Amino acid sequence: xxxxxxxxxxxxxxxxxxxxxxxxxxxxxxxxxxxxxxxxxxxxxxxxxxxxxxxxxxxxxxxxxxxxxxxxxxxxxxxxxxxxxxxxxxxxxxxxxxxxxxxxxxxxxxxxxxxxxxxxxxxxxxxxxxxxxxxxxxxxxxxxxxxxxxxxxxxxxxxxxxxxxxxxxxxxxxxxxxxxxxxxxxxxxxxxxxxxxxxxxxxxxxxxxxxxxxxxxxxxxxxxxxxxxxxxxxxxxxxxxxxxxxxxxxxxxxxxxxxxxxxxxxxxxxxxxxxxxxxxxxxxxxxxxxxxxxxxxxxxxxxxxxxxxxxxxxxxxxxxxxxxxxxxxxxxxxxxxxxxxxxxxxxxxxxxxxxxxxxxxxxxxxxxxxxx
Numbered sequence: 332x333x334x335x336x337x338x339x340x341x342x343x344x345x346x347x348x349x350x351x352x353x354x355x356x357x358x359x360x361x362x363x364x365x366x367x368x369x370x371x372x373x374x375x376x377x378x379x380x381x382x383x384x385x386x387x388x389x390x391x392x393x394x395x396x397x398x399x400x401x402x403x404x405x406x407x408x409x410x411x412x413x414x415x416x417x418x419x420x421x422x423x424x425x426x427x428x429x430x431x432x433x434x435x436x437x438x439x440x441x442x443x444x445x446x447x448x449x450x451x452x453x454x455x456x457x458x459x460x461x462x463x464x465x466x467x468x469x470x471x472x473x474x475x476x477x478x479x480x481x482x483x484x485x486x487x488x489x490x491x492x493x494x495x496x497x498x499x500x501x502x503x504x505x506x507x508x509x510x511x512x513x514x515x516x517x518x519x520x521x522x523x524x525x526x527x528x529x530x531x532x533x534x535x536x537x538x539x540x541x542x543x544x545x546x547x548x549x550x551x552x553x554x555x556x557x558x559x560x561x562x563x564x565x566x567x568x569x570x571x572x573x574x575x576x577x578x579x580x581x582x583x584x585x586x587x588x589x590x591x592x593x594x595x596x597x598x599x600x601x602x603x604x605x606x607x608x609x610x611x612x613x614x615x616x617x618x619x620x621x622x623x624x625x626x627x628x629x630x631x632x633x634x635x636x637x638x639x640x641x642x643x644x645x646x647x648x649x650x651x652x653x654x655x656x657x658x659x660x661x662x663x664x665x666x667x668x669x670x671x672x673x674x675x676x677x678x679x680x681x682x683x684x685x686x687x688x689x690x691x692x693x694x695x696x697x698x699x700x701x702x703x
Contacts, residue, residue: 337431339400340431341429344425355383358381358398362404383396407441412441441604444608446608455529461666470501481513493531494532506535510547558582559586582609599628599630603642653674656689
């Protein structure tokens with residue numbers, strides 16, 4: 332039986348007198364899930380049972396525990412990787428999955444993005460600058476109103492205009508009606524602006540529904556789609572990437588805070604591992620409470636040099652404004668996408684003008700902070 336391991340790193344709040352027992356309990360829970368004394372197969376005890384590799388005291392009853400887990404238990408399944416790393420232990424409120432250290436073989440098995448950062452630069456013909464994106468909102472608009480907004484965004488030279496993740500297949504905006512209408516509107520705008528804006532429809536439902544939706548995406552000549560991996564399942568994301576290698580997949584972070592998985596691990600490392608070409612996340616100082624250091628680690632995980640995985644594009648979002656463009660580009664450098672939604676939509680009749688000002692500020696921002 333294969334004894335190769337990956338490492339799961341947890342942050343645990345616990346009294347110092349109990350931490351050794353807690354660490355052993357987590358190792359057992361995340362592997363064989365039964366008393367070791369009841370197992371009479373030596374190969375399972377040797378190769379499958381989790382092992383406590385280290386315990387570090389971080390102070391104030393917070394400990395970092397590193398546990399070795401068997402690669403054989405993953406079986407090449409994205410959902411099973413999360414299950415083995417954190418499944419039952421996620422039910423303990425005092426444990427956070429902080430990081431995973433994966434061997435080369437496991438990274439190669441999942442494969443990461445088909446397009447990624449280098450592919451996006453090549454497709455858009457943008458080797459130097461950051462990318463721009465916006466979102467169609469609010470929910471409740473019919474296809475013709477959404478198409479009108481998309482056309483105005485595209486006239487402003489936006490790189491990507493995506494569905495809001497809450498726009499799925501509701502009666503007021505059916506996917507089969509909405510996507511062709513918006514795609515046609517964006518095409519009209521491109522003939523005027525000369526800028527190749529890409530429309531990114533939101534996929535929803537089960538895997539079969541998403542596959543049928545992607546047939547519409549393909550038939551409309553579109554290149555990108557939005558998925559919410561924590562709603563659809565990370566195995567679904569992996570299946571879509573496998574079956575539609577020419578599609579640029581954006582991953583939305585919704586529900587990502589419910590699992591107590593470190594965001595720089597979940598969004599930066601795992602969404603990349605499972606194939607997201609672009610990873611949306613909340614930039615600090617917006618509507619959400621992420622720290623600057625969390626965002627920095629997340630972006631670095633998404634783009635860290637790796638011969639087995641293409642880099643994912645970090646997409647800074649969550650209440651961003653055009654006034655923050657210099658600050659954001661100073662922070663991340665050029666290998667980032669800036670997603671502004673509501674702050675542009677507030678302009679109403681001046682939407683195209685403020686979008687153009689946003690896209691030009693990104694295009695003309697001086698280089699010199701490329702390392703983030």
